[in-house]
Each structure stands twice: as structure tokens, then as C-alpha cells.
Amino acid sequence: MVTDVRKAWTARILTLFPEMFPGPLGQSLAGKALEKGIWRLETMQIRDFAPDKHRTVDDTPFGGGAGMVMRPDVVDAALAAASADGLGPAIYLTPRGRLLTQELVGQLATGPGVVVLCGRYEGLDERVIEARGLIEVSLGDFVLSGGEPAALALIDACVRLLPGVMGAEETLDEESFTAGLLEYPHYTRPAVWNERAVPEVLMSGHHEKIKAWRQTQAEETTRSRRPDLWDAYRKRGT
Ligand code: ADE
DSSP: OOOOOSHHHHHHEEOOOOGGGGGGGSHHHHHHHHHHHHHEEOOOOEEOOOOTTOOOOOOOTOOOOOEEEEEEEHHHHHEEEEEEEETOEEEEEEEEEEOOHHHHHHHHHSSEEEEEEEESSSSSSHHEEEHHTTTEEEEEEOOSSHHHHHHHHHHHHHTTSSTTTTOTTTHHHHHHTTTTTOOOOOOOOOOOETTTTTTTGGGGHHHHHHHHHHHHHHHOOOHHOOHHHHHHHHHOOO
């Protein structure tokens, strides 16, 4: 139990759709940790920072083209309020960003928390990205309709690393054992299912052999599916 709420890791989300939160983060591991006060979730409605009576947050793009662009003045005012107490860094979720990695997740989870800006419409005026030094982060080479599902994924990845969130701490140890590799395959009962038997080594009770087999499986899977990860793994080892 975290008693001092001021010290709990905080996700502060700037969004046009605060109802999307906590969503799935209110369930399971993250949800239980949220209830316990291990982390805090705060949403801020970007529209509240629009100066006009219509609460306008977007406008047409200079140079023409389809879609609307989020205004820099409105987003800047929202970011100023969100960063006033020094919580940071500020992340802007966009398919143009650097790919989210477990390394970045780890860094974010060790800090006091994150400010996450969720975009909608065609994009965000470039000047506020520069002026606020936003870290642009992407979940992958696909386009979501907005940053909110990406924010849910980013926060989930951070929260599971917070002390006291995962039931079995070993699960995290296991991850560092195969760091940089894809996971080895898992099996449970029944030992034979639809004529498919579990690999014999796993039934042997021989821990060293099991460890070696899992390592080989993780390496083989990574090499065939993700040559990019495999290259990086091998370079690190040399
Ligand atoms: N917003 C829209 N698409 C996204 C993506 N792929 N990653 C992060 N944020 C996004």
C-alpha cells in the first residue's frame, strides 16, 4: 500500500475524450494497483483550455489539405497546466514518433510519472511540439484514430513495472534473463492435447536443461521473426 499519494507514480493524460480512461487500466493488475494507490491516473480535458466560447481546439491547415489541426495555443495552455508541478516528461503519441521500446518504458516507470498528450484530427501544430520539447512516441507502423488507445498501452506497460504491481516478481526476472529476445514458448496441462505432446525436456525436472532449451527457443524465435532484434542482441553480447 502506498500511503503518501503525492509520491505515487502519476499518469496525467491530456485528451479530448477523458471518458476513455481508466478503461482497461481500471481492471486486472493495473486496476488493482490503481485502487491500492501504487499509481495515480489524472485526465485533463484539452477543450477546457480553449479561450473562445465554442471551446474550439482545432482549425484548418495552412497550405490546405484534408482534416483539421490542433491549435498550438490551446495545447500549449493545457501542457503548461499539466507540467506546472514538474511532472514529466511530456509525451506526444503519434505515428511520426520514435518507436516505443521496453527501454523507454523502463525509464518512464522509474521516474515520477508521465504527461501524455493524445492527439486527434490530422495532427498537432508543429510549433508547440518544438516549443514544449515534446517527446514524440509511436506504438508501431500503423495509424490509430487517436492517441488514447496508445496512451492506455503505454501506461499499462509502465504500471506493470512499478514495485508491488506484479504478483510474481520472478516474471520480471525471467524477462531480464531473456532481455532483448522474444519469449520462449509456454506449455501447461494436459501433457498431451489433440495428439500434441509437450516438449520432453520440460517434463524432465532438469532445471539447467530447461533453462538452456528456453534460451535456444527464444534465440531461434527472435532470429527467424525479428532479425532487427536479433542483430541488436548479438551486437550487445560481443
Ligand atoms: N496515434 C495514432 N496512431 C498512433 C500510433 N501508431 N502510435 C501512437 N500514437 C498514435
